[in-house]
Amino acid sequence: PGYYTLPEGKPLLLSDALALAGGVNSRAKTSSIFILRAQGGEIQRIRVSYLSFLRRGDLKGNPTILEGDVVFVPEANRIDLSTILSALTLINLVDQLGWRR
Numbered sequence: 349p350g351y352y353t354l355p356e357g358k359p360l361l362l363s364d365a366l367a368l369a370g371g372v373n374s375r376a377k378t379s380s381i382f383i384l385r386a387q388g389g390e391i392q393r394i395r396v397s398y399l400s401f402l403r404r405g406d407l408k409g410n411p412t413i414l415e416g417d418v419v420f421v422p423e424a425n426r427i428d429l430s431t432i433l434s435a436l437t438l439i440n441l442v443d444q445l446g447w448r449r
Contacts, residue, residue, distance in 0.1 A: 360413045362398060366421070377424040378402065383411065384418040 352368045354360050362381070366372055383394040394411070401409030413419065 354413070354415055362396060362410050362413060362419065363401070365413045365419050366398075369419075372398075372421060375423050377422045380422060382420040382422070383413070384420060385414060386416055 350369065352365065362383070372378055378399040379397050381396045381398045383396060385392045385394060396411060397406070397409045399409065400406040
């Protein structure tokens with residue numbers, strides 16, 4: 349998250365903006381990234397399937413980011429493996445130390 353300056357004389361694509369922000373991780377829902385854009389006094393919500401760009405090279409999934417745009421990458425509704433392993437390790441530790449009642 350943060351504010352990033354658009355490069356002068358060169359368009360900034362969604363892939364560029366995501367790279368500036370540190371990239372996406374396994375929790376990112378890349379099939380439904382949203383660009384919020386102010387136009388005519390209203391906020392336009394543009395849904396982008398960045399996943400289609402990554403998998404098939406579909407250029408519609410990598411649009412140009414304009415000055416003032418907000419890129420929102422939602423979190424996927426899944427638990428990653430590291431979260432599960434951490435929970436299992438904690439349960440195992442509690443069990444070994446006899447802290448269960």
